[in-house]
Every structure is written in structure tokens, then in C-alpha cells.
Amino acid sequence: MHGLELRSLATSDGQLRLSLExxxxxxxxxxxxxxxxxxxxxNPSDLGLLIGPADMATARAEGxxxxxxxxxxxxxxxxxxxxxxxxxxxxxxxxxxxxxVEAGDNVxxxxxxxxxxxxxxxxxxxxxxxxRDCIVLPEGVDVADGASMFVNPLTALGFTETMKADGHRxxxxxxxxxxxxxxxxxxxxxxxxxxxxxxRSQAQVDLLRAIGARHIVxxxxxxFPAELAxxxxxxxxxxxxxxxxxxxxxxxxxxxMEASADRGAGYSPYGSNARKQVHVYGSLDTGPTVLNRTFxxxxxxxxxxxxxxxxxxxxxxxxxxxxxxxxxxTTTFASRYTRxxxxxxxxxxxxxxxxxxxxxxxxxxxxxxx
Amino acid sequence: MHGLELRSLATSDGQLRLSLExxxxxxxxxxxxxxxxxxxxxNPSDLGLLIGPADMATARAEGxxxxxxxxxxxxxxxxxxxxxxxxxxxxxxxxxxxxxVEAGDNVxxxxxxxxxxxxxxxxxxxxxxxxRDCIVLPEGVDVADGASMFVNPLTALGFTETMKADGHRxxxxxxxxxxxxxxxxxxxxxxxxxxxxxxRSQAQVDLLRAIGARHIVxxxxxxFPAELAxxxxxxxxxxxxxxxxxxxxxxxxxxxMEASADRGAGYSPYGSNARKQVHVYGSLDTGPTVLNRTFxxxxxxxxxxxxxxxxxxxxxxxxxxxxxxxxxxTTTFASRYTRxxxxxxxxxxxxxxxxxxxxxxxxxxxxxxx
Numbered sequence: 001m002h003g004l005e006l007r008s009l010a011t012s013d014g015q016l017r018l019s020l021e022x023x024x025x026x027x028x029x030x031x032x033x034x035x036x037x038x039x040x041x042x043n044p045s046d047l048g049l050l051i052g053p054a055d056m057a058t059a060r061a062e063g064x065x066x067x068x069x070x071x072x073x074x075x076x077x078x079x080x081x082x083x084x085x086x087x088x089x090x091x092x093x094x095x096x097x098x099x100x101v102e103a104g105d106n107v108x109x110x111x112x113x114x115x116x117x118x119x120x121x122x123x124x125x126x127x128x129x130x131x132r133d134c135i136v137l138p139e140g141v142d143v144a145d146g147a148s149m150f151v152n153p154l155t156a157l158g159f160t161e162t163m164k165a166d167g168h169r170x171x172x173x174x175x176x177x178x179x180x181x182x183x184x185x186x187x188x189x190x191x192x193x194x195x196x197x198x199x200r201s202q203a204q205v206d207l208l209r210a211i212g213a214r215h216i217v218x219x220x221x222x223x224f225p226a227e228l229a230x231x232x233x234x235x236x237x238x239x240x241x242x243x244x245x246x247x248x249x250x251x252x253x254x255x256x257m258e259a260s261a262d263r264g265a266g267y268s269p270y271g272s273n274a275r276k277q278v279h280v281y282g283s284l285d286t287g288p289t290v291l292n293r294t295f296x297x298x299x300x301x302x303x304x305x306x307x308x309x310x311x312x313x314x315x316x317x318x319x320x321x322x323x324x325x326x327x328x329x330t331t332t333f334a335s336r337y338t339r340x341x342x343x344x345x346x347x348x349x350x351x352x353x354x355x356x357x358x359x360x361x362x363x364x365x366x367x368x369x370x
Numbered sequence: 371m372h373g374l375e376l377r378s379l380a381t382s383d384g385q386l387r388l389s390l391e392x393x394x395x396x397x398x399x400x401x402x403x404x405x406x407x408x409x410x411x412x413n414p415s416d417l418g419l420l421i422g423p424a425d426m427a428t429a430r431a432e433g434x435x436x437x438x439x440x441x442x443x444x445x446x447x448x449x450x451x452x453x454x455x456x457x458x459x460x461x462x463x464x465x466x467x468x469x470x471v472e473a474g475d476n477v478x479x480x481x482x483x484x485x486x487x488x489x490x491x492x493x494x495x496x497x498x499x500x501x502r503d504c505i506v507l508p509e510g511v512d513v514a515d516g517a518s519m520f521v522n523p524l525t526a527l528g529f530t531e532t533m534k535a536d537g538h539r540x541x542x543x544x545x546x547x548x549x550x551x552x553x554x555x556x557x558x559x560x561x562x563x564x565x566x567x568x569x570r571s572q573a574q575v576d577l578l579r580a581i582g583a584r585h586i587v588x589x590x591x592x593x594f595p596a597e598l599a600x601x602x603x604x605x606x607x608x609x610x611x612x613x614x615x616x617x618x619x620x621x622x623x624x625x626x627m628e629a630s631a632d633r634g635a636g637y638s639p640y641g642s643n644a645r646k647q648v649h650v651y652g653s654l655d656t657g658p659t660v661l662n663r664t665f666x667x668x669x670x671x672x673x674x675x676x677x678x679x680x681x682x683x684x685x686x687x688x689x690x691x692x693x694x695x696x697x698x699x700t701t702t703f704a705s706r707y708t709r710x711x712x713x714x715x716x717x718x719x720x721x722x723x724x725x726x727x728x729x730x731x732x733x734x735x736x737x738x739x740x
Contacts, residue, residue, distance in 0.1 A: 048640070049639050082637070084636060084637035085636075085637035245663060246663075263454055266454060266455075267454035267458070267460075269418030269422060270418070280663075280667070281667070283663065286663075288621075288661055288662045288663070289660070290658045290659070290660055290661075291659040291660075292658045293615060293653065293656075293659060294451055296673065297650070297651070297673030297674065297675045298673055298678065299673050300670055300673070301670070302669055302671065302672070303666065303667030303668055303670070305640055305667045308643060308668065
């Protein structure tokens with residue numbers, strides 16, 4: 001058996017090269033499966049590996065219609081950050097779903113079943129991987145539903161778990177109309193957790209209102225600072241998850257939290273003692289984070305990633321989170337895709353520019369079997 | 371009994387007013403002392419309350435030579451941050467030392483003893499306070515030595531305690547030639563802890579070299595980024611304490627830490643899994659903190675304050691820290707003052723401009739008994 005897989009190569013002479021290679025998964029070991037991949041989402045977290053630091057304004061098509069290749073330039077000042085991946089052809093795609101077509105001796109009961117998978121290299125027609133990285137999809141669940149059962153669901157649940165573990169009681173979320181943001185709303189509504197949604201347009205306000213979100217603030221509104229402060233006071237949110245990273249928003253959130261904090265013992269030039277935390281989990285704006293420190297000294301801004309979080313909480317909590325995702329896969333954790341494309345489509349310049357934009361509300365699914 | 375005390379008043383019409391008021395401490399309760407204050411340092415942490423957000427370029431002298439008053443304007447955009455202190459006359463001065471002149475029934479054994487004190491309002495000729503906030507100075511220890519036995523010593527020890535509690539093994543410190551920075555060097559040399567000192571001039575390099583500091587980098591050097599990365603690699607520092615706050619330095623420290631981190635499992639677009647932490651404990655630069663996020667997602671920047679730290683570690687650790695300060699007061703924790711002034715001197719414009727500058731290496735002591 002063999003099939004196409006998408007590869008991303010950054011060369012030491014400063015070029016990014018995306019191509020489809022013919023690959024043979026090889027025979028499965030005793031505990032392994034070979035899966036025909038039928039659905040794999042393009043998450044923002046996949047684009048880091050796929051496109052990395054290349055300047056996509058320079059992207060050009062090379063190769064043939066059958067063997068499309070996209071080449072783009074990598075600005076010299078960004079080369080240092082990727083020195084560990086230079087000249088290595090990398091497989092891409094964190095998660096996916098498909099049908100088991102071969103199975104090792106210990107896991108033959110998987111044969112013919114549809115599974116969701118986590119483990120990288122999912123933008124491929126065939127993927128060999130350990131059976132423990134696969135979850136059999138419940139009856140009636142489509143591969144499109146099962147393709148996104150790890151990254152977004154576990155991240156959204158990771159936010160509420162982090163909130164509880166650190167003793168906060170409500171959450172602020174930015175870029176809140178995203179697929180992940182909608183999921184987080186469904187979790188918070190179901191679990192009775194206060195959630196302040198920060199969005200960037202009236203259309204996104206309407207979208208979230210329609211799914212039942214209560215606290216929505218539009219950062220393009222002239223009254224944004226006061227509206228944000230009011231929503232934070234109403235919910236008591238002291239922890240935020242920020243997909244944007246760059247700009248002044250993280251600091252504005254901290255300032256709004258400080259404004260509604262209990263001063264307790266009266267004035268201190270160091271501000272209130274109320275803890276205020278922003279976790280940056282994305283980089284939609286790759287520019288610098290600018291913190292105008294008008295919120296005292298009891299604050300923290302830092303990175304948040306799913307894998308270290310899952311390692312920290314341990315197997316039991318992680319297993320409980322996965323079970324909840326499986327139980328509520330077509331309700332709380334449902335993903336909506338705006339477009340399904342083939343592997344070859346993924347290397348068409350116009351389509352590539354579409355998913356590379358990371359527009360809120362747009363979500364692409366790759367079906368490598370097309 | 372009565373005596374002068376320095377008061378700071380921010381009015382709701384936008385003026386800061388510093389004055390000397392005649393005050394009566396009142397008779398001590400059973401567990402209280404009245405102390406004649408003979409030494410109180412001007413720490414950067416005192417200036418927040420004393421001067422607050424006033425624009426000292428507008429400062430002017432009012433009052434009389436006997437009753438000096440300084441008035442300065444507070445920029446309108448800074449008024450919001452101090453609304454909790456408006457129109458309240460505040461006593462100033464976190465710590466000091468002096469001679470016990472009255473004592474309550476339960477603490478009469480303090481009478482006539484020299485004590486170090488923590489508790490605010492030390493820029494005064496007389497201070498009434500609970501005996502538990504006083505430490506009797508050892509024989510041969512002068513009030514000038516005892517006046518600074520809390521803020522800087524416990525802060526410097528707090529840095530190494532935080533380092534150990536959070537599993538780091540070496541420290542980066544900025545504005546490292548300060549009184550506090552010199553103290554931190556003496557602690558780290560004695561305890562065998564790696565310390566990267568970041569300073570802003572060759573004179574400060576020389577100063578720290580002379581007291582035995584090993585790793586010193588000058589942020590004004592053209593080779594600063596590479597020199598910082600080398601010092602961080604040599605020490606293995608993954609935690610920093612930053613007195614500056616504003617500008618790009620915190621981010622540069624994180625980038626240098628990331629550059630020397632163990633990549634372990636190879637390339638990830640999210641950077642290494644090595645924890646990287648900057649604690650901002652001062653605001654020598656009140657401008658925005660600008661983080662160019664070129665250091666992956668495993669990082670944190672946040673405020674650090676002594677009082678919450680002491681509360682968090684609990685009585686036992688705090689008591690151990692205080693005991694060490696008392697034991698090493700004239701060696702590890704010795705403070706040097708460049709000028710001793712009276713309360714009236716503190717309200718002379720030229721002198722005020724001197725201590726308000728917070729120049730590294732300069733440290734003022736107020737002797738209210740002068």
C-alpha cells in the first residue's frame with residue numbers, strides 16, 4: 001500500500017517548499033493500525049508547522065497539476081527561530097479521522113472501524129500509528145465529526161479545568177467567535193461558568209448571541225474599555241485565554257480586571273491583591289505584546305499549550321476530559337467546516353490563501369481520500 | 371509627646387502636596403511601643419506613595435523654611451490609578467529604626483532599646499506601633515544598619531527562595547548594581563547560586579566586579595544579546611527578577627533563555643518546553659512592557675511583591691528569613707547610604723530631585739531626629 005502525503009520543508013537557503021510525496025506506511029506492528037485518512041481539519045496550530053515563518057505574499061506555484069508544489073520565501077530575520085527544522089521534510093496535520101484498513105495482531109478488532117486520531121502527519125492518504133492514539137467513533141458519528149475530537153475540544157475543556165485548578169470562577173476569551181470559542185460557550189453555558197467573549201465585529205457578536213452567549217464585547221466599539229470592565233465585573237472573571245498575543249488587548253483585560261477588583265485594605269501604590277492572569281495560547285497577531293502596566297503588581301501573562309497542560313494534570317484528568325468529548329461529540333464539541341478540500345487542493349495558491357488567513361468562522365477540512 | 375511627620379496628599383483637583391505636620395503618637399497600648407525614629411531609608415518602594423503619579427518637573431516650594439511644603443501637578447490621565455487615595459493625607463516610609471521611648475505594660479523590657487521597625491509612617495519623629503513589628507538590634511549595630519533590615523534584605527532573600535520553590539537553579543537580575551542588587555550578589559556568592567547581573571554602564575560593571583560578581587552583562591554594550599545568552603547558558607538561569615518593567619528587556623531575557631534551552635524532542639513551532647519566568651518587581655521605566663514573543667509558548671511574565679510572597683510562604687519560612695537577616699545584618703545585608711538628610715531636607719526641592727531620580731548606587735537615609 002502507498003499513498004500521497006503532504007510535506008513541509010524549510011531549507012537553509014531560506015525557502016519553504018510544500019509538496020505531495022508518495023509514501024508507504026509499512027506494515028503495522030502488533031499494536032499498530034494503518035488508517036485510511038478521510039478527514040483532517042486545518043487548525044491554526046497546524047499552520048505553524050505547515051507554513052511556519054514563510055512570507056506567503058511571495059508564494060508561487062511550481063510542479064505540475066498532478067504533483068503540485070508551493071514555494072515561498074522565508075525572511076532572513078525569521079530563520080533563527082526555525083533552525084531546528086531546517087532541511088528536514090516534515091509531515092503535517094495534528095489530528096484526523098478515517099477507516100482502519102490494516103491492524104496488528106493485538107488490535108485486529110479495530111479492522112474496518114472508523115477512528116479519530118491524534119499524532120501528527122494526518123495530511124496523508126494512509127497513516128500508520130499506535131492503536132492507543134486512536135478512539136473508535138461511536139455509531140452514527142461521521143469522520144468529519146471525529147476528525148476534530150482532540151485539539152479544540154481538549155483545549156476548550158483545558159481552559160475551564162485551568163480556571164478551576166487555579167481558583168478562578170469565570171473566564172475572558174478573545175477571538176471568541178472561533179470554532180474553539182463557540183465550543184467554549186457551549187461548555188460554559190452547560191457548566192454554569194461565566195464567560196466574557198471578546199470579538200472584533202458586530203457579525204461575531206450576532207453569531208455568539210445566537211448560540212446563547214451572555215457576555216459579548218466588541219473590541220472595535222468606541223465604548224470597549226467600559227463595556228469590557230462591566231462584563232468582567234458582572235462575571236468576576238480573573239483569568240483570560242488569549243488567541244491573539246500581539247497588541248494591547250492582554251493589558252486592557254488586566255486593567256479591566258484590576259478596575260473591578262476588591263481594594264480591601266485601601267490604597268496601595270502596588271494596586272490590589274487580586275490575582276489577574278492572561279494565558280496566551282495563540283498568535284493571530286504576531287506583533288509584540290504591549291503591556292501598559294496600569295494594573296498593579298499582582299498579575300501574570302504567559303503562554304499556554306495543550307500538551308504540557310495535559311501532562312501536568314495527569315492521566316486521570318486527561319482521561320475524564322477525553323471521555324466527556326466522546327460523550328458529547330456531536331453536541332457540545334461539534335465542529336462546523338466551511339469547506340472540504342483534497343490534498344491537491346491544499347496546495348492550490350488561491351485555496352491556500354483562504355485557509356492561511358485564519359479568518360474567524362472559516363474552517364477547512366482536508367479529505368485526503370478525495 | 372509630639373513631633374513632626376511627613377505627609378503626602380493627592381487632591382481630587384490634581385495636586386500632590388507634601389508637608390510636615392505636627393503629630394501626637396498617643397500613649398502606647400499594652401503591647402505597643404513609641405519609638406523615636408532616628409533612621410529611615412528612602413527606598414524606590416517608598417517613592418510610589420510619597421510622590422505617586424505627580425509630574426515632579428512641575429514641583430514648587432511653598433510654605434516657610436520651618437514648615438516647608440512641596441506642591442506638584444498630577445497629570446489628568448494618571449488620576450484614575452490613584453482614586454483610592456485622593457484627599458487622604460498619608461504617612462510615608464515603610465521601614466526605619468530608632469530608640470524606644472515609651473512602652474506598654476506587656477513590653478516594658480523594650481524601653482531604651484534600639485529597634486528596627488516595619489509598618490509604614492516611618493518618616494516621622496515619633497512612631498507608635500505594635501512591639502511585634504519591631505526587632506531589637508543586636509549589640510554594636512547602629513540604627514543606620516537597622517533601618518533597612520526588612521525591605522531590601524527580605525526582597526533579595528525572597529528572590530532566592532522563589533527560585534528554589536519553583537525549581538529553578540540560577541537567577542537573572544536587572545538594575546543589578548542597586549543596593550538590593552549588591553545584596554543579592556552577596557547572598558548568591560555565599561549560597562553558591564548562579565546570578566546573571568544586567569547593568570547599564572561600565573561603571574556598574576566595575577562596581578559589581580569589585581564585590582565578586584561573576585556574570586555581569588552591560589545592556590548598553592553592542593554585543594549585549596549574545597553576551598546575555600552566554601551568561602544565561604553558563605548559569606542555567608530560567609528565572610529573572612526585573613526592577614525596570616518597561617521596554618523590551620524582559621522579552622530579551624526570555625529570548626536568551628529560550629536560545630539556551632534544551633530542545634529535547636526536536637523542532638516544535640511552539641518552542642522548547644523549558645519554563646522561562648520573569649518577575650517584575652519594580653517600575654524604574656514606567657513605559658509599556660514590550661514582549662516580542664520569539665521565545666515559544668512556555669513562558670510567563672508577572673508582578674512580584676514582597677508582602678504577598680511572605681504571606682504565601684508562611685510564618686515559618688518568613689521567620690527563618692528574618693533570622694538570617696538579623697544574623698548577617700552588617701555583612702550580607704549591610705546597606706550603604708550616600709547621604710543622610712533631615713525631614714525638612716526631604717522637602718527641599720534640590721534634595722527631593724536627588725532622591726526622586728532613583729539613580730543606581732545612590733541611597734538616601736532620613737534621620738527625623740536631626
